[in-house]
Amino acid sequence: MKRRYRPDVDVPEWTGGHYPYDILKEGTIALVVVLLITVTLSIFFGSPDEPAITIKAWSTAAPIDYAQTAFSELNGTSGTASYGAPYNQGDSQRLGPLQLEKWMGVRIPINAAQDFVLGPLQSLPGQPALTSALHTFQTASDATRNAWFDAYTKAEATMSFAKDQVVVPTTAAGPVPLMINDLTAMARSGALDQALLTRNSFYTTNYTQTLLLLSDGTYLANVAQQQHLLGTQWGMMNETGSYPGQAWLWLYTLWYQVPPYSQSSNGDVEVFGTLVLLSAFLLFVPFIPGLRSVPRRLGIYKLIWREHYRDQS
Amino acid sequence: MLVGALFPLNHLGHYLHWHFINVSVANTTVMILMIAVFVAAVALPFPGRRERKGK
Amino acid sequence: MNVEQQWTTRLRKRAVATLPPQKLLPDTQPAYVSSWVYVFGVATLASLIIVIGTGCILAIGGPSWWHNSSIGNFCNSLHMWSVEIFFFAMVVHLWGKFAMAAWRGGRAMTWMTGVVTFLVSIVTAFTGYLSQSNFDSQWISTQAKDGINATGAGGFFNVLNMGQMLMWHIVLLPLVAVLLTVVHVVLVRIKGVVPPIETEVAP
Incomplete structure (x- = not known):
């Protein structure tokens, strides 16, 4: 028995004519045309290259933001300190019963207080006051540290920066003000950039720690906001300056703008799940009844093959 | 900054904002061009058909 | 030893039968191939x-x-x-092939390799943006880490590790993208360009 003909799946055998078509010539012409357009656009518009922001640049331009971020790393309230997997123990995003983040575990361990504050300070040589402050901090009980953190947190709102010093109006924060002040000075000298990068190796290509620290402050995000790059500004598609960006990410960034994704604490994994589902639809179009009939119903094909259908009738 | 182009696009861009939609003029230009090129590709006659008829 | 039984001979015969030279580099096209x-x-x-x-x-x-x-x-x-x-042309190509329902006549694999190539290209371009080593890559990586981490892949594919991203961008992903492209193009050549949609066949 012969199968019924399905217009969205089958094609009748082509019995019509063929004509000469120089596929290599077509390819060569395409190559030359694309090359010409590329060269023209490059000569006229160039490409963006906004310099990277260093910890030095950040702490020099916004010392208070830097000092507050450093304190949040020390007392464990920063984004990185409380991030969860893959950096440390913490909450994980959920997709229904799936906790993919948590299941994969801590694979890039980050201890914010040790890596971003105590470690770099310990690497500073010849500073007796700092060495003593670090000793006091590290030998204190949790209760004492928490009392210092509370005092510092209360005074933080009126923190100021004058004569290269971070000024915090409190006397109840123990060694914390001196530590944060010295760390800010270290950051402003550029030494912290180096300390974070070269701790384990002379040759470096891994910027995980520096970038995590940068992203805990508000300075990086402020610059990004000016460049219209925030997630809430469809920033994923955008490029610095007035250049076109990754416009092909429109469907990815779209979901972040609309509820329920935009209000969900599991937004990232939900958007990802949605995209996987949509990509599967695109991938399996040939097998999905209804979806595979869309081209026939759209009728654009009648225009594309208009000469063929004209010849037929 | 290196001089690499006649009209570098390093100045801050303009953005089109409509309800929750927020797209840069540069990306909008690219997308409109894509649609225009697709429409043109479908609508414009492909050259060389007539001579083929004789083959 | 029988030459016909050799792996090499059998592979060559099979390859030539599947994709004879006149299909690989055709000098004619069916008459319906006439559009920009x-x-x-x-x-x-x-x-x-x-x-x-x-x-x-x-x-x-x-x-x-x-x-x-x-x-x-x-x-x-x-x-x-x-x-x-590249993306401009690829997306217009995708629209065109969708409009022509180009998966018909046993061409589903051609469509699917095309879609996968598109997705792999997006990831490849993304790692390129991460490899710029400028402010843009700093911002993109610190934003993207949340998305990637949420899927559980962040521990293996660390967008904050510029060296790792550069390697993916210039070795691994281009290799995959080019291989997929070759498979896609070979499938197009084996199956030929999809004929026009016919709502019914002549008896």
Whole structure:
């Protein structure tokens, strides 16, 4: 028995004519045309290259933001300190019963207080006051540290920066003000950039720690906001300056703008799940009844093959 | 900054904002061009058909 | 030993039977292949060649060349604009092939390899943005880490590790993208260009 003909799946055998078509010539012409357009656009518009922001640049331009971020790393309230997997123990995003983040575990361990504050300070040589402050901090009980953190947190709102010093109006924060002040000075000298990068190796290509620290402050995000790059500004598609960006990410960034994704604490994994589902639809179009009939119903094909259908009738 | 182009696009861009939609003029230009090129590709006659008829 | 039984012989015979030279490099096309829509596949291929070519030139100068040399910066521009054209052409190609329901007649694999190539290209371009080593890559990586981490992949594919991302961008992903492209094009050549949609067949 012969199968019924399905217009969205089958094609009748082509019995019509063929004509000469120089596929290599077509390819060569395409190559030359694309090359010409590329060269023209490059000569006229160039490409963006906004310099990277260093910890030095950040702490020099916004010392208070830097000092507050450093304190949040020390007392464990920063984004990185409380991030969860893959950096440390913490909450994980959920997709229904799936906790993919948590299941994969801590694979890039980050201890914010040790890596971003105590470690770099310990690497500073010849500073007796700092060495003593670090000793006091590290030998204190949790209760004492928490009392210092509370005092510092209360005074933080009126923190100021004058004569290269971070000024915090409190006397109840123990060694914390001196530590944060010295760390800010270290950051402003550029030494912290180096300390974070070269701790384990002379040759470096891994910027995980520096970038995590940068992203805990508000300075990086402020610059990004000016460049219209925030997630809430469809920033994923955008490029610095007035250049076109990754416009092909429109469907990815779209979901972040609309509820329920935009209000969900599991937004990232939900958007990802949605995209996987949509990509599967695109991938399996040939097998999905209804979806595979869309081209026939759209009728654009009648225009594309208009000469063929004209010849037929 | 290196001089690499006649009209570098390093100045801050303009953005089109409509309800929750927020797209840069540069990306909008690219997308409109894509649609225009697709429409043109479908609508414009492909050259060389007539001579083929004789083959 | 029988020559006909050799692996090499059998592979060659099979290859030539599946894709004879006149199919691999055809000098004619069916009469219905007559529209500008058909040029976007080859335009995508052409831009891919230029993307890879400019990428190779950038590789000669190394990963900070484009920050401190006008020539390097110009090559960076060539690379960026060819990528923009690559995606431009690929998306128009996708629209065209969708409009023509080009999966018909046993061409589902051709469609699917095309879709996967598109997705792999997006990831490849993304790692390129991470490898710029400028403010843009700082921002993109710190934003993207949340998305990638949420899927559980962040511990293996660390977008904050510039060295790792550069390797993915210039070795692993281009290799996959080019292999997929070759498979896609070979499938197109084996199956030929999809004939027009006919709502019914003549008895």
